[in-house]
Amino acid sequence: MILIRNATILTQDSKRQILKNAAICIKDGRILDIGISHELEKLYKKRAKKIIDGEGRVVMPGLINTHTHLAMTLLRGYADDMPLxxxxxxxxxxxxxxxxxxxxxxxxxxxxxxMIESGTTCFVDGYFFADAIVMAVEELGLRANIGIPVLDFKCPEFESPDDALAAAEKILTKPRGAELIKFSIAPHMLQSTSLETYRKCKKLADRYKIILQTHLAETEAEVEYSRKKYKKTPVRLLVENRILDKNSLVAHVCHLTDDDVVLLAKSRVNVSHCPVSNMKLVSGLMPLKKLLNKGVNIGLGTDGACSNNNLDMFEEMKLSALVHKLAEKDPSAAEAQIILDMATINAAKAIGEEKNLGSIERGKAADIILLNFQQPHLLPDYNILSNLVYSARGNDVETAIINGQIVMENRKIQNVNENKILKIISERYNG
Ligand SMILES: [Zn+2]
Incomplete structure (x- = not known):
């Protein structure tokens, strides 16, 4: 049992409560209780194996990154300032x-x-060699939804889309103990993946009750390609062919017609918004206001480190808010609460995990981060929410807990030897 006492807790519950002088009790990976600190201390202090003092700390749900390609960290700084x-x-x-x-x-x-060091406790990935990703993620103690990529071209792992689908089936039927890792099927994008392959992916997604995730309407070129080949926008094509529904997560959607927005809303498709990647590659800007007005659920994502170039969700939140304010010519657009929801509870919803993740509530999984708010750039604390979105940085996260396990404490990674890993990376990958 872990007791976090005397903290400010940003719950992200349905009332978006922020509790002062509060405590959380964690047991068996779940949030057992949450409430006034001195009351919870009376109840659980004696039984707690670990007590974390939350004085000057903000405790919040771990962030959920809804779109990345984790191993593309190897391409960080490798391809910048050039056309797509x-x-x-x-x-x-x-x-x-x-x-x-x-x-x-x-x-x-x-x-x-x-990710852990910048407060992300769960992420949606899509990359080759899923077994290697699983191995790394399990060692770190992270939570993930790992997408098996499917495309019509030969890729590093697969010769053909059927190879990829067969491999996906093998992964999905392999018995696994860890509840932290789930899988999805990830047809790449329309220019690399035929409609036929999309159909096969959807069949597999339905059979195994997993999410289908894909890049969609990311660039103007993709929309042109779809219009030329299929006489339809990418969204209309995939919605009409019943590829997309409430169990889908589409990344980017920078180029949408008003009709596309309605289709996404009606089909209850979830969106992953990756504004930094879209800005860096000049792909375009997702119409946040239009999508929100129609009630589309949106999570935030960093995309891979090759197009960002980091995985810091705090930076993603801030830049997301700013770019939409500028685009709308309205400083009240994309307000802090909307942005934070996209990185927590709505991100959880985007992967079908809103009952388990995304907020600090009794019974939910204990995916929690603690930020040190006793720092010059985070004071005074008139508005914690505002400080979190506009002032905080990933490295303000001091401690991270995933499924009740402390994976980082006072900035020290617990499950692996970080220095050893960093040394190996710098030796193996350099200019
Ligand atoms: Zn991507």
Whole structure:
């Protein structure tokens, strides 16, 4: 049993309560109780194996990154300041073509460390060599939804889409003990994945009751491709073919018609918004206001480190708020609470986990982070929510708990030898 006492708790519950002088009791990986600190201390102090003093700390749900490619941390700083086509064909594809499972393992460890150290406790991934990702993620103690990528081209792991689907089936039927890892199927995008392959992916997703995630309407070129080949927008094509529904998560959607927005809302498709990646690659800007007005559920994502170039969800939150204020010419647009919801409870909803994750409430999984708010850039605390979204940084996260396990305490990673991993990464991957 862990007791976090005397803290300010940003619950993200349905009332969005912020509790002062509060405590949380964690037992068997779940939140057993939450309430006034001195009352909970009376109840649980004696039984608690570990007591964390929350004085000057803000306790909140761990952040959920709804779209990334973890091992692309290996491509951080490898391809910048260039047009998208050049970025893909001259840098990313050739690099990825040489990747082996071992590389993906090291890249995932690197990305996983970065995530924990910046307050992300759960993420949605999509990359080759899922077994290597699983190995890294399990060592770190992270929670993840790992997407098996499917595309019509030959890729580092698979010769064909059928190979990828067969491998996915093997992974999905393999018995696993860990409840922290789930899987999804990830048809890549329309330009690399045929409608036929999308259909096969959807069939598999339905059979195994898993999420289908894909990149969608990310670039103007993709929309043009779809209009030319299928005479439809990417959204209309996939909705009409029953590929997308409430069990889908689509990343980017920068280029939408008003009709697309309605279709996404009606089909209850979940969206992953990755504004930093979209800005860096100049892909476009997702119409946040239009989607929210129609009630589309949106989570936030960093995308891979090659197009961001970090996995810091605090930075993603701030930039997301700012870019939409600018685009709408309205400083009241994309307010802090909306943005924080996209990184917590709505992100949980986007992966079908809103009953288990995304807020601090009794019975939910104990995925919790503690931030040190006794720092110059986080004082005074007129408005904790505002400080979190506009002033906080990933490295303000001091302690991270996932499924009731402390994975980082006072900035020290608990489950792996971080220095050793960083040394290996710098030796293996350099200019
Ligand atoms: Zn992506």
């Amino acid at each position: 086509k050049k970025w893909w064909f001259e840098k990313v594809f050739p690099f990825e073509g040489k990747l082996k499972a071992e590389d993906v393992y090291w890249g995932s460890l690197l990305g996983g460390l970065e």
